[in-house]
Amino acid sequence: MIHTHILGFPRIGAQRELKFALEAHWRGELDRPALEAIGRDLRARHWALQRDAGLDCVSVGDFAFYDHVAGHIQLLGCEPPRFGFSGREDELERHFTLARGVGHPALEMTKWFDTNYHYLVPEFLPETRFRLASGRLFAEVAEARALGHRVKVTLLGPLSFLWLGKERGGQPFDRLALLEHLLPVYGQILQRLKAEGAEWVQVDEPILGLDLPGPWRAAFEAAYIALASAGARLMLATYFSPLADQLQLACRLPVDGLHIDAVRAPDEVLRVADWLPAHKQLSVGIIDGRNIWRCDPDRALATLKPLRERRDTLWLAPSCSLLHVPVSLAGEAGAHSGIDSELSHWLAFATEKLDELALLKRALTDGEDSVRNELAIARQHLADRRASPRVSNPAVAARLRSLGPDADRRAAPFPQRQARQRARFGLPPLPTTTIGSFPQTREIRATRAAHKRGEIGGGAYQAAMEAEITLAVRKQEALGLDVLVHGEAERNDMVEYFGERLDGYAFSANGWVQSYGSRCVKPPIIFGDVSRPRPMTVAWTCFAQSLTPRPMKGMLTGPVTLLQWSFVRDDQPRADTALQIALAIRDEVADLEQAGIGIIQIDEPAIREGLPLRRAGWRDYLAWASRAFRIAASAVGDDTQIHTHMCYSEFNDILPEIAAMDADVITIETSRSGMELLGAFGEFRYPNEIGPGVYDIHSPRVPDTGEMVALLHKARRVIPAINLWVNPDCGLKTRGWPETEAALRNMVAAAQEVRRQVAAEA
Numbered sequence: 001m002i003h004t005h006i007l008g009f010p011r012i013g014a015q016r017e018l019k020f021a022l023e024a025h026w027r028g029e030l031d032r033p034a035l036e037a038i039g040r041d042l043r044a045r046h047w048a049l050q051r052d053a054g055l056d057c058v059s060v061g062d063f064a065f066y067d068h069v070a071g072h073i074q075l076l077g078c079e080p081p082r083f084g085f086s087g088r089e090d091e092l093e094r095h096f097t098l099a100r101g102v103g104h105p106a107l108e109m110t111k112w113f114d115t116n117y118h119y120l121v122p123e124f125l126p127e128t129r130f131r132l133a134s135g136r137l138f139a140e141v142a143e144a145r146a147l148g149h150r151v152k153v154t155l156l157g158p159l160s161f162l163w164l165g166k167e168r169g170g171q172p173f174d175r176l177a178l179l180e181h182l183l184p185v186y187g188q189i190l191q192r193l194k195a196e197g198a199e200w201v202q203v204d205e206p207i208l209g210l211d212l213p214g215p216w217r218a219a220f221e222a223a224y225i226a227l228a229s230a231g232a233r234l235m236l237a238t239y240f241s242p243l244a245d246q247l248q249l250a251c252r253l254p255v256d257g258l259h260i261d262a263v264r265a266p267d268e269v270l271r272v273a274d275w276l277p278a279h280k281q282l283s284v285g286i287i288d289g290r291n292i293w294r295c296d297p298d299r300a301l302a303t304l305k306p307l308r309e310r311r312d313t314l315w316l317a318p319s320c321s322l323l324h325v326p327v328s329l330a331g332e333a334g335a336h337s338g339i340d341s342e343l344s345h346w347l348a349f350a351t352e353k354l355d356e357l358a359l360l361k362r363a364l365t366d367g368e369d370s371v372r373n374e375l376a377i378a379r380q381h382l383a384d385r386r387a388s389p390r391v392s393n394p395a396v397a398a399r400l401r402s403l404g405p406d407a408d409r410r411a412a413p414f415p416q417r418q419a420r421q422r423a424r425f426g427l428p429p430l431p432t433t434t435i436g437s438f439p440q441t442r443e444i445r446a447t448r449a450a451h452k453r454g455e456i457g458g459g460a461y462q463a464a465m466e467a468e469i470t471l472a473v474r475k476q477e478a479l480g481l482d483v484l485v486h487g488e489a490e491r492n493d494m495v496e497y498f499g500e501r502l503d504g505y506a507f508s509a510n511g512w513v514q515s516y517g518s519r520c521v522k523p524p525i526i527f528g529d530v531s532r533p534r535p536m537t538v539a540w541t542c543f544a545q546s547l548t549p550r551p552m553k554g555m556l557t558g559p560v561t562l563l564q565w566s567f568v569r570d571d572q573p574r575a576d577t578a579l580q581i582a583l584a585i586r587d588e589v590a591d592l593e594q595a596g597i598g599i600i601q602i603d604e605p606a607i608r609e610g611l612p613l614r615r616a617g618w619r620d621y622l623a624w625a626s627r628a629f630r631i632a633a634s635a636v637g638d639d640t641q642i643h644t645h646m647c648y649s650e651f652n653d654i655l656p657e658i659a660a661m662d663a664d665v666i667t668i669e670t671s672r673s674g675m676e677l678l679g680a681f682g683e684f685r686y687p688n689e690i691g692p693g694v695y696d697i698h699s700p701r702v703p704d705t706g707e708m709v710a711l712l713h714k715a716r717r718v719i720p721a722i723n724l725w726v727n728p729d730c731g732l733k734t735r736g737w738p739e740t741e742a743a744l745r746n747m748v749a750a751a752q753e754v755r756r757q758v759a760a761e762a
């Protein structure tokens with residue numbers, strides 16, 4: 001027997017209904033019952049899609065108004081006490097307070113494994129205890145049952161939940177110690193889910209794909225023995241990474257089924273099929289849940305057929321939740337999509353992946369003959385893709401082959417470059433700058449949307465964006481910033497903008513993927529060899545520079561981030577694609593320099609998140625990733641100053657590689673950790689200039705000057721003042737102008753105060 005299911009469906013809605021409803025609710029324009037109704041409607045539609053595609057059960061528990069981890073914190077009754085909830089507040093409003101920090105610092109956000117999705121980080125204190133504190137999940141089960149669905153609930157597992165959180169409070173302690181308090185509550189949840197008609201509970205333990213410390217690994221067995229006693233049927237779900245030395249552990253745990261990621265770990269499938277006891281269900285994540293390519297049914301069937309011979313029942317699923325792919329190709333039929341009909345045949349978004357599952361099931365159940373036509377069509381599209389002249393560009397391959405061994409090296413070492421740059425720019429000590437973007441106001445977005453719909457022409461659009469750039473330049477001059485930026489008004493997104501301008505890239509009209517809360521991105525699709533037909537940013541940057549005598553920083557997205565935040569081709573190694581993008585950016589850097597732009601920033605916020613989840617892959621990745629950056633950055637003279645920017649991550653364990661990127665200046669997010677991160681930069685004696693972020697841009701709160709002065713003094717303890725820059729944590733596009741100007745005014749004052757103190761000490 002073949003059983004089909006998914007690990008989760010995108011919740012944002014095909015037309016981003018959830019985003020618009022949330023933002024209207026936050027503006028006070030949509031009341032709570034109306035918001036709830038939109039949530040209910042989205043769930044119902046997504047379940048109907050699953051049933052109509054012929055799946056054997058629907059996925060319940062994958063919905064959240066902001067974030068599913070925050071929902072889980074509420075289910076387990078462990079909202080941090082620092083929020084001071086009295087217990088009388090409405091659960092949904094508490095959800096938004098946790099996420100958005102109204103009146104309190106919000107929960108920290110961080111990346112969900114190696115994806116571009118951000119979850120809210122649970123906070124644990126030694127005295128944290130748990131209780132079943134929310135009825136939401138059970139209500140959703142009832143909702144699905146009332147609609148006649150067979151229900152499988154998805155629930156984040158106890159060990160992954162603890163792992164993904166962090167310890168807070170004064171004294172150090174080990175959050176693993178909280179497991180004994182957590183398990184009884186999981187027991188209650190599982191019992192109740194079973195009693196209320198959930199046929200299966202999928203317990204997600206993606207951390208089984210990480211290199212776990214011994215005590216964490218050892219905790220699994222006892223934990224799952226405890227959960228087994230609840231009597232619910234459990235499907236343990238792993239994804240994103242090979243199980244490796246935890247494979248036997250995963251097979252041994254007392255659960256009723258195991259899901260594995262056959263896309264990221266194809267070599268483990270047969271071993272799991274051998275190790276997993278016959279009475280347990282094996283769920284094979286055969287369809288790529290992280291990418292948008294049409295599944296090759298022959299390859300999939302070749303993997304599945306030997307399993308079919310070994311096991312009576314086989315479950316088929318996407319490799320992971322479909323949260324990470326857009327909802328449907330149906331949204332690409334209109335004129336604004338860069339996905340033409342040929343390309344669309346190469347692709348499958350979430351909804352199309354449901355049909356792919358159904359096709360594989362029928363091929364295995366009734367024989368390939370029963371789906372002869374569907375298979376023939378799929379084979380034809382795959383063959384077309386393989387043979388398409390659009391995919392390969394011999395000139396790109398030739399250029400890569402001809403790259404000399406020094407293509408990734410600046411001419412002079414850093415100290416000589418630093419001297420030349422100091423002489424050229426004459427900046428004060430602790431120069432001030434920003435990370436690139438200024439507020440993307442509703443007017444900017446509306447103007448772009450009108451331009452896209454053809455309501456305003458190219459000239460008017462350009463004039464409107466130039467007006468925004470002018471405004472940003474004037475404001476920066478008035479604030480007294482030293483190195484200016486143009487503000488990125490003309491960019492829809494730092495990745496999509498470049499994807500739209502590079503050959504080998506396609507962009508969708510509606511391929512939205514949730515990034516966090518109501519914020520979405522439209523990852524462009526790399527389908528062929530990448531090259532740059534013409535300059536992408538030079539005219540805007542030169543326009544901005546023409547407005548001011550101060551240095552205007554050119555602003556580019558780096559090759560690793562362009563790779564990591566796009567859907568990438570699956571027919572060549574990521575490293576090769578990164579190198580192609582690096583050459584395109586290298587050309588842009590050279591053109592900016594040629595046009596007289598002396599300072600160029602190449603953003604690489606995704607470099608840390610691209611690290612393989614297992615350490616075994618780190619060396620190789622870091623070598624090609626830092627080389628790709630250097631290829632992009634090294635075609636310039638010694639007196640051109642290259643900046644890079646990184647955020648969202650812990651950099652401590654990759655500092656040597658960051659230093660090896662050899663940017664003249666790096667700006668990094670540090671304020672939220674109180675400069676904690678800088679300790680490592682100091683210890684490692686990071687050699688080049690560095691701008692540790694002095695304020696958090698994720699909140700509208702305006703930091704005062706004193707607090708930024710204190711952070712700068714903290715930074716001075718580990719970085720020589722001569723190498724220090726002053727800047728926010730990241731770009732300001734999600735902020736409004738009033739708080740942006742107030743915060744930057746205080747930031748410039750902080751820099752001036754520290755400069756005076758440095759001068760006085762000298």
Ligand SMILES: Nc1nc2c(c(=O)[nH]1)N[C@@H](CNc1ccc(C(=O)N[C@@H](CCC(=O)N[C@@H](CCC(=O)N[C@@H](CCC(=O)O)C(=O)O)C(=O)O)C(=O)O)cc1)CN2
Nearest residue numbers: 116442445446448449492493494495515518519520521565
């Ligand atoms: N790719 C990527 N990944 C990233 C980041 C990033 O900047 N880019 N940063 C981090 C995540 N941070 C993020 C911060 C903000 C947004 C964000 O604001 N997204 C916007 C969409 C941005 C965009 O593409 N805007 C387009 C289209 C906007 C749009 O929806 N237009 C409406 C009309 C809008 C109007 O009239 O007001 C329409 O077309 O219907 C534009 O500016 O052109 C949103 O969700 O609202 C996303 C991620 C990590 N990962």
Ligand code: MET
Nearest residue numbers: 435436437603605731732
């Ligand atoms: C996520 S990193 C953002 C860098 C970009 N230059 C900006 O300021 O928005």
Ligand SMILES: [Zn+2]
Nearest residue numbers: 605647730731
């Ligand atoms: Zn950033």
